[in-house]
Amino acid sequence: MTDTILVTGSSRGIGRGIALRLAQDGFDVVLHCRQQRSAAEAVAEEIRALGRQARILCFDIADREAANRALLDDIEQHGPYYGIICNAGITADAAFPALSDDDWDSVIHTNLDGFYNIVKPLVMPMIQRRKAGRIVIMSSVSGIMGNRGQVNYSASKAGLIGAAKALAIELAKRKITVNCVAPGLIETDMVDEHVIGEAMKAIPMRRTGTVEEVAATVSFLCSPDAGYITRQVIAVNGGLC
Numbered sequence: 651m652t653d654t655i656l657v658t659g660s661s662r663g664i665g666r667g668i669a670l671r672l673a674q675d676g677f678d679v680v681l682h683c684r685q686q687r688s689a690a691e692a693v694a695e696e697i698r699a700l701g702r703q704a705r706i707l708c709f710d711i712a713d714r715e716a717a718n719r720a721l722l723d724d725i726e727q728h729g730p731y732y733g734i735i736c737n738a739g740i741t742a743d744a745a746f747p748a749l750s751d752d753d754w755d756s757v758i759h760t761n762l763d764g765f766y767n768i769v770k771p772l773v774m775p776m777i778q779r780r781k782a783g784r785i786v787i788m789s790s791v792s793g794i795m796g797n798r799g800q801v802n803y804s805a806s807k808a809g810l811i812g813a814a815k816a817l818a819i820e821l822a823k824r825k826i827t828v829n830c831v832a833p834g835l836i837e838t839d840m841v842d843e844h845v846i847g848e849a850m851k852a853i854p855m856r857r858t859g860t861v862e863e864v865a866a867t868v869s870f871l872c873s874p875d876a877g878y879i880t881r882q883v884i885a886v887n888g889g890l891c
């Protein structure tokens with residue numbers, strides 16, 4: 651039976667790229683979106699055209715009850731997942747004195763609580779499969795080096811690295827690897843033109859990264875070849891550090 655991987659936030663951007671790459675590499679995919687079901691449906695069609703299965707879950711990852719309900723219902727019907735890619739995330743950038751309570755809360759609730767809300771209900775069923783498994787968490791260069799205007803976002807992405815490293819220790823004996831991918835500046839809807847212009851001189855390769863470059867790294871971490879890689883942060887950032 652083909653292994654199944656959940657990719658959160660996969661109706662567009664990096665998540666969509668990851669979902670398509672995983673399907674190309676032989677996995678069935680559980681797509682996830684908040685509200686953009688028609689965009690997710692288009693990704694599902696692309697996956698089916700590759701000969702792989704795809705289904706869609708829609709919920710807000712910051713809503714613990716909704717996440718629990720949707721995920722437990724899905725694995726009850728289809729069985730536990732081989733892999734989880736925690737990709738969905740947001741920014742709400744502002745210089746720290748101008749950061750609002752909502753900017754702080756929404757980013758922490760989505761990016762950091764979102765990891766807990768997704769992985770917690772899925773991890774015991776994954777362990778009970780008694781097979782190898784993969785958890786990949788999307789951090790950011792901002793979580794490693796900090797970034798002006800992103801105190802909230804950098805905190806959430808650094809928190810994910812700590813969480814991943816701790817969970818990796820707990821799951822290592824179960825053959826479930828846990829790693830972070832930390833992209834630099836990747837051209838998606840999340841990043842505006844002004845940020846790209848400003849950042850370019852700090853990127854040694856003098857270019858933004860592509861969705862496909864991040865997706866290839868995630869898919870490698872999900873492959874059998876990556877079975878001895880755990881508790882790591884893999885940077886995909888053109889030398890930005």
Ligand SMILES: NC(=O)c1ccc[n+]([C@@H]2O[C@H](COP(=O)([O-])OP(=O)(O)OC[C@H]3O[C@@H](n4cnc5c(N)ncnc54)[C@H](O)[C@@H]3O)[C@@H](O)[C@H]2O)c1
Pocket residue numbers: 658659660661662663664665683684709710711712737738739740760788789790791832833834835836837838839840841
């Ligand atoms: N683009 C970059 O330069 C960059 C760099 C480093 C890390 N990242 C990280 O990569 C991931 C994907 O980013 P992207 O550039 O593709 O952004 P994006 O905005 O294009 O996509 C993010 C996806 O997450 C979903 N999402 C956001 N909040 C959600 C919620 N509460 N519930 C459900 N879904 C939600 C969105 O609907 C969207 O589909 C994010 O975690 C981001 O922090 C991006």
Ligand SMILES: CC(C)C1=CC=C(C(=O)O)[C@@H](O)[C@H]1O
Pocket residue numbers: 741789790791792797800833834835840841845849
């Ligand atoms: C360093 C800067 C150009 C940058 C890094 C990471 C981001 C991310 O979304 O993770 C971008 O928001 C961007 O600010």
